[in-house]
Amino acid sequence: MKRKIFSIIPLLLCGTLHAEPVTDEYGLMINAENSISLFPAEKSVAPVKNASLGVKRAFASTPTNKWYINHPETNRVCLEWLYDGQFPRAFIKIQKSNKTDSNVKTLARGRRCIGWVNLPKERYGTAAIYQGNDNVLNKVVVIVQPYIVSLDNATYSDTQFYNDVNQGLFANSLRNSGYDVILYRYLNTDSGVAFNAKGVKVLLNKLENLPSVTSTSVIGLSMGGVVARYALTELENEIGLHKMASYVSFDAPHLGANLPRGITDNISRLLSKIDTTLCGLKSNCRSARTILKSILSKINTKTYNELIINSPNGYTDRRVLLNKLASLGHVDSIPSLAITNGAQHAMQGYPNKTLVTHYKLHRKWYNGGSKYFKVYTNPTLDNRSGGYADFYQILSNLIAQHPHPITPYVTLGQKHSFVSTWSALAGNEGNFTEVASYPTTNERHLTITYNKSLKLRQWLDAHHF
Numbered sequence: 001m002k003r004k005i006f007s008i009i010p011l012l013l014c015g016t017l018h019a020e021p022v023t024d025e026y027g028l029m030i031n032a033e034n035s036i037s038l039f040p041a042e043k044s045v046a047p048v049k050n051a052s053l054g055v056k057r058a059f060a061s062t063p064t065n066k067w068y069i070n071h072p073e074t075n076r077v078c079l080e081w082l083y084d085g086q087f088p089r090a091f092i093k094i095q096k097s098n099k100t101d102s103n104v105k106t107l108a109r110g111r112r113c114i115g116w117v118n119l120p121k122e123r124y125g126t127a128a129i130y131q132g133n134d135n136v137l138n139k140v141v142v143i144v145q146p147y148i149v150s151l152d153n154a155t156y157s158d159t160q161f162y163n164d165v166n167q168g169l170f171a172n173s174l175r176n177s178g179y180d181v182i183l184y185r186y187l188n189t190d191s192g193v194a195f196n197a198k199g200v201k202v203l204l205n206k207l208e209n210l211p212s213v214t215s216t217s218v219i220g221l222s223m224g225g226v227v228a229r230y231a232l233t234e235l236e237n238e239i240g241l242h243k244m245a246s247y248v249s250f251d252a253p254h255l256g257a258n259l260p261r262g263i264t265d266n267i268s269r270l271l272s273k274i275d276t277t278l279c280g281l282k283s284n285c286r287s288a289r290t291i292l293k294s295i296l297s298k299i300n301t302k303t304y305n306e307l308i309i310n311s312p313n314g315y316t317d318r319r320v321l322l323n324k325l326a327s328l329g330h331v332d333s334i335p336s337l338a339i340t341n342g343a344q345h346a347m348q349g350y351p352n353k354t355l356v357t358h359y360k361l362h363r364k365w366y367n368g369g370s371k372y373f374k375v376y377t378n379p380t381l382d383n384r385s386g387g388y389a390d391f392y393q394i395l396s397n398l399i400a401q402h403p404h405p406i407t408p409y410v411t412l413g414q415k416h417s418f419v420s421t422w423s424a425l426a427g428n429e430g431n432f433t434e435v436a437s438y439p440t441t442n443e444r445h446l447t448i449t450y451n452k453s454l455k456l457r458q459w460l461d462a463h464h465f
Contacts, residue, residue, distance in 0.1 A: 023169065026457045027176050028450060032168030036221065036446040039149050039394060059172050061162040063128035067206070069184070069199045070120035080115035123187050124199025128158040130171065130181040139464050140207055140216040141174055142182045144200060144224030146446060147189060147303065151294035161185060170453045179460065184224075190301035193227055193321055200231035208243050215245040215464045219456070222419065222446055223307060225252025226325075233328035246335045246463040248456065251342075251387045251446055253307055253419045254325065254426035256318065260382065260416060261310035262375045263395055264299050267292055295395070309381065330426065335433045335463050339455070341387030341447050342421030344438040348383045355414055357392050382416035387445035389418035418445045434459075 021029045131137060143165055148156040161183045165171045171181050184203060186196050200218075207213050220228030225248075232247055271292040298304060305314030306321040330336070357375040375392065392414040421438070429435050436455050443449070 024454070026454070027169055027173040028453045028457065029168045030450055032453070033447060033449045034167035035444045035448065036146060036164045036167075038147060038222075038389075038446070057133055057172075057176055059130070059175050061159045061166070063158055063162075063183075064131040065129040066158070067127040067129065067203070069124045069127055069202050069206075071122035071124070071198070072202065073121050074118040075121055077117050077119050078113040078115065079117055080113070081111045082114045083111045122195075122198070124196065124202060125184055125186045126158075127203050128161070128183045128185070130162065130175060130183070132175045132178040132180050134178045137180050137210065137212050138214050139178055140180045140182055140213055141460060142184055142200075142203065142207075142216060142218045142228075144184045144218065144220045144228045145186060146222035146224055147307070149298060151291065151298070156185060158183060158185070167448055168450060168453050170448065170456070173453070173457060174460070177457075177461075179464075190298075190303045192302040192317075193223075193230055193306055194324070196227045196303075197230035197234065200227055201235055204231065204235060204244070213243060216243055217246045217248065217460055217464065218244070219248040219250060220252055221250045222252055223303070225249035226254055226307070229254070229331060230325065230328065232331045232334075236331060236333055237328065241331075241334050244334045245465060246337065246459065247331045248337045248339065248459065249424070249426075249432070250339045250452075251419050251424050253423050255322070255420075255423040256309040257307055257419050257423065258310070258381045258384075258386075258417055259299075259308050259389075259391055260375075260378060261312070262378060263391060264310075264312055266375045267295055267299075267395075271296065330431045336431075337434050337436060337455075337459050338425055338429075338432040339436045339452055340419075340421050340424035341439065341443040341445055342385045342417070342419070342424060343440060343442050344385065344421065346385055346441060348385070348388060348415065348417050348442055351377045351379055351414060351416070352383050353379060357396065357414070377414060377416065384417040384420045384422075386417035386420035386422075386442060387424070387447070388415045388442050389445050390415040391418075392416070415444075417442070 021032070023029055127142075129137070132139070145156065145161060150156065162171060165181070165183065174181055182203070184200060186199070188195060204216065204218070207216050218228045218232065220226065228247060229249065229252070232241065232244070235241060271289065299308075299311065300313060302317060305311045305317035307318075308314060309318075311318065355377045377392070425431060425435065436452065439449075
């Protein structure tokens, strides 16, 4: 397929400003500009009120239906064993599904199972279905979630996901036009791209086999774009993409994302300096240690190691993923669209020189050495064209919001390139059928502007059948 660089021309507005949001003929909120936060605690996304113009029907953020996406094979599990009174009953034995009851009974003399159940080998995720206004599951848009950072193991709910996607009324606009929106959420975000791609494949196969479904498009947000590409290219190589209409990669880190190494290297140093003897019983010290340990646990997962360019322990995982993606290639048999939040050539502009974040440990609560720590920016990676983040500031805020023996002093405005334009295009515009017009300046990662929503609507209308 030939590549086209597509320019998005926004609708021209005339007249005076309205107190209520104004929508276009698609029901999209004009001049809307919202971003999906990778840290839900950073901001709470409220449901968007329907604008007074262009909205045919208001929709709830509660799914019409919900599927649990699991591995098709099962393990046979005994939930309750009956014993001869000699042993505790609280025992669970997992058997392979190809073993018979008689084989199982011989494994333990004097007991028998009185409660068998078949459980899936793997649980991948959930698919929350939001049907369109025709109440028929036919024109499907699957949206694969980004990586959401949770330091307290809070769940990224269907409602949060819907409200994120519906900023600017995008989800409602789709449903009002008869599209069915399916939001795919991971159950094991940190298990890696390949694992989560298996869940997307199971979902797409399920949709492929539903007679009512005529066509399906997949939109992958950030990490979701890489997961969706992995799943689609495997399906393309194995059985072909028959009911698939299109694939959209939205600011996805195909060649990796930049979470500054200076931050991750200093977290463990910071943690080691909190004296557990002098302030171990203090709630503020426990709070400081908990938040730092939670951050450390997130930067040692398989998914983090695969996707973050300078991950301390991720070289092997990253090389394996990049080699696999290279061998799978790109989605070729259906139209594909790349959207980047990075400008085409404009650098971040800041930081264009090394900047420093200072952390001060209060004197009686640190273990020797200097009580000041410095985290340096890396202009080589930070100052690139791309969707930006401000993790220097976010880390500082995460630490500062709890009472503890640490005081951060962050150089304000230290936003850095997170997913470079180069990475969002997987290194070449020709990897996609079309590239949506580049923003004139770099935008925050996962920013959904009106122009992007409009392009998505036009793209889906052009390729669904």
